[in-house]
Structure formats: C-alpha cells, structure tokens
Amino acid sequence: MSLWLILMLAMPVLIGGGLLWKSWSLLHDHALGELLLSTRWRPLSGEFGFAPFILSSLWVTLVSLLIAGPVCVLSAIHLTQYAPRIVLKVMQPVTDILAGIPSVIYGVWGIVAIVPLVSRNLAPLMGAETTGYSILSGAIVLAVMIIPFVLNILIEIFRSIPIELQEASLSLGASRWYTIKYVTLRKALPGIVSALGLGLSRAFGETIAVLMVVGNVTIIPRGVFQPGYPLPALIANNYGEMLSIPMYDSALMFGALILFVIVMVFNLAARLTIIRYEKVSQ
C-alpha cells in the first residue's frame, strides 16, 4: 500500500520525466531558446519553432478567461450573498452537468452554434470577416467549459469568508453592496486570483473542443477573428504522421512537455495560494 502511495506521489515527476526523455533527441539538436521563440515550423526540413502554437494557446486562454472571469465572479457573489438557498440548489446540478459534458460535445456545440454566431453576427459587428473558425470561437467554447470549474471554487471561497467580518461591516452601517465591495471582495481577492489561475491552466490544456473550432492555421494570430493553432491541437492533429518524419515524435512530445510545465506551474501557484488563504481565514 505504501509503495502504491509513493508511486502516486512520484506520478507528476514520472510524467514530466517520461516526456522529457522522449523529447530529449529534439532538445539535444536544437537550442531551447530557438525552439520556444522561433516562428518557423517546417518539420520536413527539421525546423521546429513553437512560438505560433504557444502564442495561439495564450490568445485563446486569455480571451476565454476575460469572458469567463467576470461571469463567474458575478455569479458566485450572486449565489452566495444574495440569492435564496433554492437558487443555489438549482444551480448545483446545472454546473455539475456543465462540468460533466465531454469535450467533444462542446466541440460539436461550438461548430453548430458558436462558429455561425461569430461569422454571421459578431464579426460583421466589429467590421471583420471570418469563416467563424477563429480564436474567438475557441475562446467562447473554452469559457463555457471552465465556468463550472471556476464557479465551484469561487463559491467555496466566498463561503469560507468568516461571517463575523461581514457582520462587523454591516453593524457599522455599511450597506450590503458596500460590505461586499470593500470587505468580502477584498478578503476573497487572493482566492479569486487563484481560482482564475486554475481555470487558466484548465483552459490551456483543453484539446478536442478547441481543436474543432479554432481553425488550426500555423500563423501568429493578430486578433480574435483570426484562426490560431494552440499547442494541444498541434499534438492531437499530428499524432498520425508522428513516426514517419524524423524528430517529429520528439517535437510533439516536447509540445506535451511545454504544456505540462506551464499547467503545472499555474496549478502549483494557484493551489498553494488557496491553501495559504484557507489557513489564514480559519
């Protein structure tokens, strides 16, 4: 039993180590800086620049966070501070189901609902032209996918704020909203930031749903209506040819390694902040 537990504790290291081992031949031949910063992606001539994919990933994730963040914070305040208990009871299954819907279903929904919405309604509104398969579509789908995840953490965080703190503020004559704005939100700020950080890392690794709506063109996106090619999509799309081009499998494994490292760093930072935050508030 202890052995099994030790194996479990070593699992993150094992995964990181395994990916590093598989991408070693690429790292041996190319400088790390060149791999991360170069924009030239020509696997056939042995040039592997990951910058377009990393930047696409950043675009999609940040835009999705811009959409999901405010919605989650507002809804979490509403559900914990204002709404009657019954509303929270109704919202619980809603977020559970949203969290349970598989990624590929979100992708189908993106194709039938979001892509047409972006190309027919949103893009003309901004004076842009697009097929709809764009960063924005990917970001909207991602935003919906991370909403249940972030919302649940936020609800926990707002609940863990000591009620005495709010009572003290209310007893001094502050209004409900004033209390939320200057006491509750201020107290919850580290928690909110780390909840968003967790949402960000979740969004960063999401594969199939984004892959289906984001367009998959190897360029550096310059706006939300342009297509992009995020890192997970690159890995998923090319696994087939992986073994036929030299170094290609190593490059894809390196892609997975980048993904792993970024997600781990965000997760570690966010989880540690939450733990410290919970300790302080108890």
Add this chain to the structure above:
Amino acid sequence: MRRYLSKEYTFRRKIQVYEELFFRLIMLLASLLIALVLLQIVWSIFREGVGSVSWEMLTNTPKGGFYFGKEGGILNAIIGSLYLGLGATLLAFVTGLPVALFMNTWLAPRKRLVNLVRFTLDLLWGIPSIVYGAFGFALMIALGIKASLLAGIIVLALLILPIMIRAIDEGLKASPPGLTEATYALGATTSELSFSVLTRQCLPHILTAILLSFGRAIGDAASVLFTTGFTDNIPTSLGQPTASLPLAIFFQLSSPIPEVKERAYAAAVILTVIILIISILSRIFTNKYSRNTIKF
C-alpha cells in the same frame, strides 16, 4: 431626521442604492446566462442530431462504404466506449478505494503526509488529458504495447484515478470521528473499520465518485486518441484496438459528406444522453443511499 442630512449625503446615498441595484441586476444576469447556456447546448445538440438517431444506427457496426455515407451504424464506438469506460472505472476503483481508505485510517495521524498526498492528487487532476495521452504513448513504446483496448483502459484509469480518490476521500474526511472511535472500541481491526464501516458510511460518496469517473472516462477523447487506435470492429480481447464514441464523433465530423456528418451529430446526441443519465443517476444515489449513513 432627514433634515439633518446634507444634500450631498443624500445624493451619495442615492448613487449607492442605484449602484447596488445595477450590480444585483448584472449578477442575476450572470447566473441566468450560465443556466441558459446549458439549455442552449443541450437544445442545439438535440436539434442537430436527434433526427438522425435510428435503431439501425445503434445496432450495426460500420459496413462497406460507411465513411462515404453508406449503410452501417456506430455500435462499435458505443460498445468500445462502454468497454473503455467500465474497464478504466473498475481499474481506478480497485486501486483507488484502498488508497482513499489508507489515507483516512492508517495515515490519518500523519496530517502533513495526507495533505501532501491530497495536494499531489489535485495537481494530477489538473494535468490535461492530452498530456496523459502523450505520456501513455511514450509508456506504450517503452513497454512494447500496441495501441489497444488495454492501453486505453490503463491511460484512462490513470486520468480518472485522482478524481476517484479525491471524491471518495472527501466523503471519508466528512465521516464523524466518533464512528471510528466507536468501531475501535468494539475491538475491530483497521481493515474491518475500512471495509465494513467506512465504505458503508460513505456509500453515496463512493457511488458518486464512480459515476463521476465513469462519465469522465467515457467522454474523454484526447487521451484515447494516442492509445486505442480506431477500428470498425467490436474488440473481442484486450489486445485489440477499439473505437470510442468521442473519437467517432470527432472523425466523422471532419468528413465532407453530409450523411457522415449527420451521423456524427447523432452520435453526439447518444453521448450527451449517456452523460445526462449518469448525472441524474448520481443525484438519485446521493439522495437514496444517504439514509444508510449515520449522522451525529
């Protein structure tokens, strides 16, 4: 009272009232939006696909010319997904339940270690499934396993193990310490406490954990992409490649032929229905079996 208040004060007070009203309104809208998006998702999936769901499609494997819009169904993908989901859930349950119990009985006095395990599991849960897929692929090459049902089950089990353990662990954590003390007082061993008392006490949590993991396993596409291959046949042994619903949807949707796309939408309806059933079941279990838990 009113006349003692300055004009400026009443003005500011008014602004505060309107500000609160405004924010209450958009907060309500945010919650409503989330609920409406769920309805919109379910509605648009059903609108696109429900017309193409047929008995023939549910009970046949792909026949010749299936991928050009000819006859056949997606039984291979449905069965494949069930095999993958059930296999991975079983494997994760058999290995995960003892870990969760171990953490809360033997290891319980060593709080820091338990917290470290919880922390690691949370980290593992955050790792994207495509990374698990790539890692599984590397592992397969290292061990010399071919893309097969077994490889898929192992990778999916790794993927859902953290969810399984943490979900059971949450239940165990909430079980009253008095129950443990009473069991020990009767002279029971730690394994008796674990397997006869705590598992029964936490039955609703365990069932929820199983359903949660199963839902995640059956719906995940990115990790099986590398590890299961794809085939038109129903696998008859663990060593054969297998199809799965998410991948069937994904592959058929990228086809230019309308009939094949229709089938992808229909498959999406089937997967959504499975997920909705799981969600409803877990709710029923939580309510029904809560009667057996002892509350202090």
